[in-house]
Amino acid sequence: MPLKFGMSKAFAIAFGVMTASAIGGMFTMIILYKTETHNMTMTPPPTQPSTTLPPPPVMRLPKTLVPQKYDIVLWVHLYTKIIVEGNMTNPNITTPNQTMLFTGNSTVHFHCVQKTMSIFLNSKDLTVDAPVVRNKDTNKNVPVSGLKHYDDESDFLEVQLKEPLEAGGNYSLLLAFRGDVSDNLEGLYVSRYTDEASPGEQKLFIAVTNLQPTDARRVFPCFDEPDMKAVFQLTVIHRPETKVVANAKALDGWKYTWFEPTPKMSTYLFAFMVVDNTFDFTTSSTYARPEAVGAGHTNYATDITGRILDFYEGEFEIKYRMRKLDQIALPDLYPAGMENWGMITYQEGVLLYEEGVSSLLHKEEIATVIAHELAHQWFGNLVTMKWWNDLWLNEGFATYFSYFAVDKVEPTFNIVSFISPDSLASSHPLSPAPGDIQTTDEILGLFDSISYSKGAMVLRMLANRVGQNIFDKGINAENENRAPGETARSANSIAEFMGPWTKQSGYPVVSINTTDGRVFQKQFLFNSSKGEWILANINCTGYYRVNYNPENWERLLTQLQINRHRIPLMNRGQLVDDAFNLARAKLVNVTLALNSTLFLKNETEFLPWESAVMNLEYFILMFDRSEVYGPMQAYLQEQVKELYNSFINYTNSATVPLHDHSLQHTQLLAIQLACSSGLPECIEMATEKYADWMESNTTNSIHPNLRSVIYCQAVAAGGKEEWEFAWDRYLTSSDTSEKEQLRRALSCTRKIWLLSRYLDYTLDPEKIRLMDVASTINYIAQNAAGQALAWNFIRAHWNYVSQGDATALIAGVTRRFSTQFELEELTRFEADYDLRGAYRVVSLAIEQTRVNIQWVKENKDVVLQWFEQRTPPAV
Template sequence: MGKVYYITKNVGLGLLVLAATALVTIIALSIAYNKEKAKNRGKPGHGASYSTSMPTTLTTPFIPKEPWDYYRLPSSLLPVSYNVTLWPQLEPNADGLFVFTGHSVVVFKCVKETDLIIIHSNKLNLTTIYGHHAKLSSLGRANVPTIQKSWFVVKTEYLVLQLHSRLTVGTSYALYTDFQGELADDLQGFYRSEYYEDGVKKVIATSQMQATYARKAFPCFDEPAMKAVFNVTIIHSTATVALSNSKEIVIFVDSVPVRVTTFGPTERMSTYLLAFIVCDFVKIESIKNNNLLVRIWARRKAISDNQGDYALNVTGPILQFFERYYNASYPLSKSDQIALPDFNSGAMENWGLVTYRETALLYDPIFSSIANKERVATVISHELAHMWFGNLVTLKWWNDLWLNEGFASYVEYLGADYAEPSWNIKDLIILYDVHKVFAVDALASSHPLSRLEEEVNDPAQISEMFNAISYNKGAAVLRMLSDFLTEAVFAKGLSWYNLTIRTINVLCLGGCTCITLLLSSVCCQAVEKTPGLHIPHTVHNIMNRWTLQMGYPVVTIDTRTGRVTQKHFLLDPDSVVDRPSQFNYEWFVPIKWMKSGKEQQPYWLLQKTGMFIKMKLSGGGWVLANTNVSGYFRVNYDPDNWDRLLSLLNSNHKALSVMNRAQIIDDAFNLARAKIINTTLALRTTKYLAKERDYIPWESALRNLDYYILMFDRTEVYGALQAFLKKQIQPLFEHFKSITVNWTKVPTGHTDQYNQINAIGIACNVGVESCRELIKSWYRKWMENPNRNPRIHPNLKSTVYCTAIAFGSVEEWDFAWRMFKNATLASEASRLRGAMACTKVPWLLNRYLEYTLDRTKIRKQDAISTIQYIARNVVGMPLAWNFVRARWDYIFQQYGKGSFSFTNLVNGITKRFSTELELQELKKFQEENRHVGFGSATLAMEQAIEKTTANIKWVKENKANVLNWFTEETA
């Protein structure tokens, strides 16, 4: 139950009257809903009239003619505030449907003359009021135009009201609507989540509004720049609690068995940040600085098992860090964070009520792994970073999503590092973000960080923006900016920017980010007021090169001459880049470098070719550029310097930082794929690994060798590759066996724990003696006593489960399935779900694929990732490909129109494609399903074809050399 606030008698009576009125209205609506739903069953869309300007066939190009044909709202009306009352029904009605009913009043101001009201509404049945779908009134003295007609436009998701006369500029109006909707399990808008606790089925009403789903909950101006104040009232059963963005006031109404919870007005904010939840969860809480209430909400079992304690403990330090970083107090009076059983994304930064997947918020001190703990800390840090940058200061339109998500993806490391300083987590950004996005941004089908507004229109295009470019490249580029400015100057610029946005309310529609303003703020104030900081251009000019053109450069340094050049790096050098660039794919490149172990003065490469004589080597030594991978570019050298760096790795690898060892490996492998250096040079970077004990270089090597595994695990090359990996991993396996006293202790270092996982996982896969037997014995002992899992440390569970199931039979799989169904810890269920995809038994994999579309077996939020896990298995890949092709219509309808993760399905299934047959199948699949569409995976399909084409060429050109090299190295 929410906190009860003491209020005056008069206020209390007023609220009771409002509550009673709302109850009468909504009870009537609830009754009407069943009749309306039955009447409209079988009809498409909203069950209302449709715009006549929609295209008549799927093949006819659609040309917008009327204002409601455009996906962007007209600029004639600006919302001021909303009063929204909702009543979700957590029991099915007579037709088996879960529904919600409600009404809302939106107050808006007319800023341009118009005789139209166009407002978003999607999958809502609106009650007809006086013959129309809404009622209009004026808050001023101006006459109120009558509504001539009203209709819905399915394509653009609008409710349109045609008025008899024009609205008066400067006047505010109120639009009232009654509505009903389905509380579906589609993970969008106002939706339903279900779970079992003590054998009892529980139902939650929860929400996910980003990016275009607030319109599914109530009619609204559903664009990020259309900020307003929200006043929310939730009617719910007395056995549940209601939560929203603001603090709650609970009112009991004696005459009916429900509770009315009214929430205080929010700050001015975007519709996509609105949240409301009805559940029977419990909480833990604490009071932080400035009397801030912090609460963690979760299932009763999770809270009683102390799974919320870590989140509560880490939230305080992270908030404290960001208050100092932004030089601004946390802008709200409370911070709720809630773990949901069904949630499509990892988390969502709703202002004051952050929603999470259970795996992103809950941590069990006994049964969770170090990776689970890191995920909780970094995701909380990411979401809390948005409370200022994203929520207080918001993007104007989704084409600049990168600034929102890229920024949070960068500073999440800073917040988590403050909370957990012993982890050295800031180093991991090169694995999690830089190297990850390098692979995507090296494609000819990539796109700039900041796209043109006209390129991002419909909901599928908006969802497509939630990709590696926006998140990972955004983080990498902002990290580079912070590095060459220094972190202190960067943070100072952000502080000034936030202050400017808050005090000058007319900029960018009030509190919405302008890229120009941000970069000018950093440049004109922070940089110019910092003595000794010199950069060759304004920050604005430098960053335009990185944000307005796609891709990144490879910088080539010739240490024989001192010549330095840059070129647009493409993974397939034969691919054609169709996207023009006003900068001709030339960047202003900040190069930090060292000579023979000594840091040198940074060098800026400002054109295609430069001469920097200090990089010339005349009497030995070596040059290493992009120290600590601070810049967003790859580095190539002349053959002599490559030889010297490889010699250094073999003789004294610790002369280079772990990040630069990883960089040398990653750059070399990708330069070889792009035909800039030969493949054997790249493979030579892995010869020293038998001496390597650190995680970051090993992880870099394994990720790059994973490409070779994907390309060759169906060919004769795989045996030689396995033999080489066995030779290199054996010393690491023995090292961890020794320091853990025969696997009985846990390594002390954060990344050492990760590398122990690598040592065991790879050793078992390549056949290191005793590894498989060790794993199988641990798993067998667990099967014999399911109530105890004494030998398997949480860090190793994913590896142990996968290995035991891969080399086991149906008995091991069925045991995992039983444990999965009975798991009460979300991270344990996630481990088991991934491990079951490791089996080599085809019929088990096919059965598992069928399970993904049965929500009683696999949650809808987990279906796409489970199919990906199966496709990752060499046996499961063709099965998953056939499965998806056969069921594309259904899968697309369920996931393709708005799910941010949908692109991962296409990427995951096609990752191994490297034959002409697979390319032709992929093209045929694309052609045959154009009428269905690919939604948010449209770009992913194009990239899959591009990557498959490149894979075919690479395998053809390199297979023989790769086989020879691995054979010689293991002879």
């Protein structure tokens, strides 16, 4: 799955276009994946099985049994279409009561490695009975003494036996089970939508799975660990008016649908969907609501999918293994996409694109998510990490390769990259010790920017380091004519290099003193620069920050103001990013960081501006409730004015520079910064265009790229009328991209009562879908007027709002915390609430709040003075 797309465009920008030198190194990642197979393949049975009975397991399943195949029969009782009560369009149609029940049975075939009197599986929220254990070698049943359900985080189901299973034997276990389709986007869950084309209002329902990382056990009893791979053969019993899609290709059937056996795969990749027959699909098996397919909203995704698949097959030199590939746009899903083998699921907003309505930049999000999920068909599905502590091997590789794929099929996107946030003490290594990651909550805590972003950046650095020679060896690693030991030597060299990067948190700072030539952290020396500046980490191929002595910093920042083009574009952005992060770490003065933004008044490229905006956001969060904010706004207005004016002809005429996606990003950033910093002409433009829309009821005067910022700024400047106009459009729009832009804009109002009402709407899934609750509250919390409202709201309604992305919710709502009172409230929250998977992010938030308090105390006065000195005099 991709990292949650509350990031949307920011994620598409966050790691992108790798340098040309890394292209060749891409193949080298295949080498690493091959050499890492000892971490990523199932442990083989021992040649001399022990007769010693194993101790009771703790959290992890014992390795006494090796699953080989599951035969699963699932009967989904859900109705996929229900007429809304009171609708008399067709009185002959009766309205059934919805049932959320599913029942089934499964037979798991397994090999016994070590003698045992118990069979341990995982099962959660299922009623399981009727166990039948059969010795396949003797064709006799093994007597069962009982079933034991473990009421703890292990989710163990123990089948207790009267006679032992013998090492070397082959057995099967039949279990019957029943459970409920979930309302909480986990396991087998229900997604709802409305049939807009029907003569009467109809509610439609989809039963669909989302099992990563540990929710297969909610659907059927299983060995729910990633290295315990098996073949899955599924039969689904469903209502005649429905159809079923699953991992494998369907065989013949009506009420019963049989599927081919899958390749051997992990339980979390098992997937199926039961949906009404009207749920449509293209000839290329892209499924969506019928009106979306009919209007061509799946065309872009369908077009690039084939080209991305071709790219991966050519680069990896391994054909896609499944006989079909379905891609499904779901009304409800968390996260943005899930890489189920042969049946990839997506949120509608990251698969559907409507020409003339969706932002052109939205294509980048769609392409990046699809490329990420398709990369998983090799990295994650075909080859899988042994345990969740090495999640980065799945997500880092998929993130890394996805940008090569996007760059290949859409070269005009020009995606760019940054170092991921990985500097707090409670940050985790890329690859924690297996013993540190045991529970589901601990596993969920790894789905963060470290596993995705740092993982991709470390791989990029490795690709740049190993070069063509290792690549050539690795690409032929399976050649039988290779000299013995060559692959092993390459693997050892890579392991030695990668170990510190994967086993330790954070990243190094390389300090360079140009006056005496000393370099700290790396064991080599520079000669004196004799008054010239020195720039290290050219084009940012290394995963580290660079610090210089004050004299060299001054020369570099002066060079940026005199002639910025002498410094490569990537490094212009990185110098700003390094300066601000080093200042927060107290390695340079905060005024040096602020001085790194002075050259931006004449800068026209997106990357340096994006770097500055991202870093200045911290200053805004810390100071937008203090006297610092006024002078800071005035400075930002002055700096961005020229950039805003350079796009004024495009903006006023509702157009964008079509020839360059990078310029489209820059135009959007210029408007966002100009309006948010209070530039009068920007706010006037936004309010006028919004007023034209309200009057004419057509958005022709607002380009799709610019709607998000114009909607937001107009709602912020307006009142009840502007807000309720946006809310009405949100409720009536069928375009997912438009709805997302409106949902975010609604949070921009400065009216407290409107924000409070909007928060209340998040408790009603008919108004705000559960998957959108966390991001909606976070949008409100980004607004200084909504910060306290959002914090109080999530505490009052924690049990409901935490069903979504609780981790992102806490991270978003606490970003401004910088007072002792807020720290005390957050500490009480940690002690008093059931945090489940959010415990790690709460710990991080507490640590960050302490950092913020100290930072504000130390820097407020000097920052205020710096901005005041640069505030233009009043006219």
